Amino acid sequence: MSKAIPEPVTRLIDALSALPGIGPKTASRLTYFLLRAPDKLSQNLSEALRDLKARTRLCSVCYNITVDDPCPICADERRDKRTIAVVEEPLDALALERTGVFQGVYHVLHGAISPVQGIGPDDLKIRELVQRAQGDVLEVIIATNPGMEGDATAMYIHRELQRKGLKLTRLARGLPTGGDLEYVDSVTLLRALQGRNLMG
């Protein structure tokens, strides 16, 4: 069998299989697609991968991925430096940016506390957050994910920051817009019930 696959092909299949959600079948389909596609496609991809780490770093203020340090958001004078949204991953900051209403700045933890995965507070940018959450900072919005690990991380951060005299908030929990009560899980429904708001 191995005779039928040249080494450069198996090598790319193996490298692609190392990505999450890409099994050996998808990897080989992608590889043979690239073999048939114009050279430019694999070239672009190769160069983009080479530059990804070489040209990016973490912002020394918020630890988001950036080319320039500080990152464009931290360097933007119009952003409100007194409000910090704490997120697990860069993509979470992106999701908040997409709402178009958040005017504050971010703090990217690069993960969440997870005893199962052996990730403790020291593996995250929590110490950096504690150091940063002073001076002009008025509010820290803990925007970790609404799950066990995100909740544990939020609780830990809350404990670390509570003596600083800041406003500490967390994103609201409840029914997702467009959701259907019938299909919503009971934990979400419970949180929606507990967090119910007075109307009118």
Add this chain to the structure above:
Amino acid sequence: MSKAIPEPVTRLIDALSALPGIGPKTASRLTYFLLRAPDKLSQNLSEALRDLKARTRLCSVCYNITVDDPCPICADERRDKRTIAVVEEPLDALALERTGVFQGVYHVLHGAISPVQGIGPDDLKIRELVQRAQGDVLEVIIATNPGMEGDATAMYIHRELQRKGLKLTRLARGLPTGGDLEYVDSVTLLRALQGRNLMG
């Protein structure tokens, strides 16, 4: 929004999105995974992509992807050069290799006739097959896919080769092993009925 994503990141997201079956969401998840992963992962992938086209070519005999020309299968003295299996893609040859019983050689068409996609016989390695199917060649097994395009391609090849005095065969059609009559589509069932074999 674009402020939150540095250019090297969007560039990789765009390059990954160009792959079949990978949408912008998967592409950005993969990109941020690579940002967090050890450098070696993106490096390996980058180099494998660079080498994929640079180090491979088509075998001048069977048109399979190969590093050396002729490919290891065509160069193997133990393979029976008198039997040629015609397949659409390199992955199809691989599937036949996996059965472990085919001792002949391959001919890779690099596609199938498809009027819808504007692919005609001249876009495939059919002329090369006609030229190759002579001399010692005794049998050509047409192993194109069991579908409309594969059938059209098989018929075209059959017409081109029928005056050569070769044995022309096609892979059997019928029920897939492990399948269930109840769930099998009626075309497959019809082919299984028409192709029924005498028992005992």
